[in-house]
Amino acid sequence: MNIQDQKHLNLQSDKSTGSLSNQDDDVTFIKESSVKNLLNWTDCVDAMESALVAISNTSQKSDSEPFSSQTPRTFTFAGNKGVLLTMPGYASNYTLNSVTGSDKKHSTLSCKLVTSFSGNSQLNPAIPGILGTILLFNSDTGKLKAIVDGTEITAWRTAAVSVVATKYLYCDMNLKNLDGNIVGKELAIVGCGTQGRIHALAMLNYFPNVFIKVKLWNRSLNRAEKLKKELNALFPEIIIVIADSSILCVAGADCVVTATNSSQPLFELKDLKENVHINAIGAGTNHHSELAMDIYQSSSVYIESYIGLETELKGIKEYVNGEVGEIVAGKKFLHKIENSKNVTVFQSMGNAIEDGVMANMIYQKFMKN
Ligand SMILES: NC(=O)C1=CN([C@@H]2O[C@H](COP(=O)(O)OP(=O)(O)OC[C@H]3O[C@@H](n4cnc5c(N)ncnc54)[C@H](O)[C@@H]3O)[C@@H](O)[C@H]2O)C=CC1
Numbered sequence: 001m002n003i004q005d006q007k008h009l010n011l012q013s014d015k016s017t018g019s020l021s022n023q024d025d026d027v028t029f030i031k032e033s034s035v036k037n038l039l040n041w042t043d044c045v046d047a048m049e050s051a052l053v054a055i056s057n058t059s060q061k062s063d064s065e066p067f068s069s070q071t072p073r074t075f076t077f078a079g080n081k082g083v084l085l086t087m088p089g090y091a092s093n094y095t096l097n098s099v100t101g102s103d104k105k106h107s108t109l110s111c112k113l114v115t116s117f118s119g120n121s122q123l124n125p126a127i128p129g130i131l132g133t134i135l136l137f138n139s140d141t142g143k144l145k146a147i148v149d150g151t152e153i154t155a156w157r158t159a160a161v162s163v164v165a166t167k168y169l170y171c172d173m174n175l176k177n178l179d180g181n182i183v184g185k186e187l188a189i190v191g192c193g194t195q196g197r198i199h200a201l202a203m204l205n206y207f208p209n210v211f212i213k214v215k216l217w218n219r220s221l222n223r224a225e226k227l228k229k230e231l232n233a234l235f236p237e238i239i240i241v242i243a244d245s246s247i248l249c250v251a252g253a254d255c256v257v258t259a260t261n262s263s264q265p266l267f268e269l270k271d272l273k274e275n276v277h278i279n280a281i282g283a284g285t286n287h288h289s290e291l292a293m294d295i296y297q298s299s300s301v302y303i304e305s306y307i308g309l310e311t312e313l314k315g316i317k318e319y320v321n322g323e324v325g326e327i328v329a330g331k332k333f334l335h336k337i338e339n340s341k342n343v344t345v346f347q348s349m350g351n352a353i354e355d356g357v358m359a360n361m362i363y364q365k366f367m368k369n
């Protein structure tokens with residue numbers, strides 16, 4: 001039997017081996033196509049809102065409040081070809097409102113193993129540069145309970161976290177005119193690979209009727225053209241254009257997503273209009289190389305976790321105003337910088353708690369089916 005087709009993967013049922021033995025010990029394997037079938041933006045954004053709140057609470061203060069614990073992720077380099085990251089985390093007392101209701105509290109112990117090999121896009125056929133697997137453990141016994149494909153989850157959870165950040169950090173998101181009409185906004189997608197594409201889909205699906213125009217830029221034109229075609233088919237009412245440069249892409253935009261491997265800034269503060277919100281996703285030599293330093297210096301900057309800040313975002317540490325989860329939970333108000341262009345930046349990095357919460361959300365839906 002093809003292992004991919006099994007719902008439950010009995011790792012070993014022979015007692016003589018001393019390994020896993022009965023029904024309760026079955027390890028559930030959730031393959032990529034099953035994960036894809038169970039993903040939707042409402043559930044993902046709802047789950048990521050819970051995850052971000054749990055991230056911002058790092059100790060247990062009561063029996064009911066969400067909290068989490070995690071260590072900095074590790075990086076094992078495979079020469080100069082790529083890297084393997086391990087991302088362990090524990091999240092407790094969080095809810096998955098849209099999936100299991102607001103009364104059910106979840107606890108998740110997990111570890112994502114994820115590789116990043118940027119050369120994968122040059123293979124024939126190409127495969128994703130970021131490939132992940134998430135291990136879910138029983139959080140009472142520590143026993144492995146599920147292996148969930150993490151490639152699609154990584155893409156969706158990153159975009160869903162950006163949606164939450166946009167919802168809470170983009171001050172201009174209440175877009176009604178005095179006459180009650182919505183003011184059409186412009187979205188710029190800088191980098192049209194896996195992350196650029198999924199961010200475009202997330203933003204346009206989650207904020208319907210907000211964006212009337214999307215500008216795309218990619219280093220190689222064919223990727224921008226491919227995304228334009230896909231978006232035209234899905235959102236015929238929205239104007240989709242390809243920009244000639246990253247600077248022209250962000251000019252006049254209200255909301256920007258950067259999702260490249262660029263080690264050099266793709267634009268500066270002067271290239272942006274006022275009140276812009278930026279979701280900076282990609283990583284070059286470090287995680288904040290896509291935006292010029294003057295943007296961080298004069299914007300309200302939010303991240304997922306202070307843990308990542310210490311280890312991976314040292315270069316912008318002094319400009320960070322808080323975690324998105326602190327704003328979501330109402331622990332902090334959005335920081336305003338006087339006499340500035342009122343730009344907000346969500347500096348994304350990826351976080352183990354997001355992966356654990358997403359994998360559990362998928363697991364809950366999978367087991368219901
Ligand atoms: N913040 C987070 O949680 C996550 C961040 N990432 C990061 O996001 C970035 C994009 O990832 P994917 O979309 O999966 O990769 P991808 O390979 O599918 O797309 C990358 C895009 O960036 C463009 N690009 C590459 N080098 C460039 C350069 N020097 N200048 C301008 N454009 C360049 C390519 O043309 C391509 O379209 C990567 O840096 C990755 O590490 C990925 C997953 C999660």
Ligand SMILES: O=C(O)C1=NCCCC1
Nearest residue numbers: 114116130154349350351
């Ligand atoms: O959080 C993740 O997953 C990743 N972040 C940075 C790039 C590799 C994947």
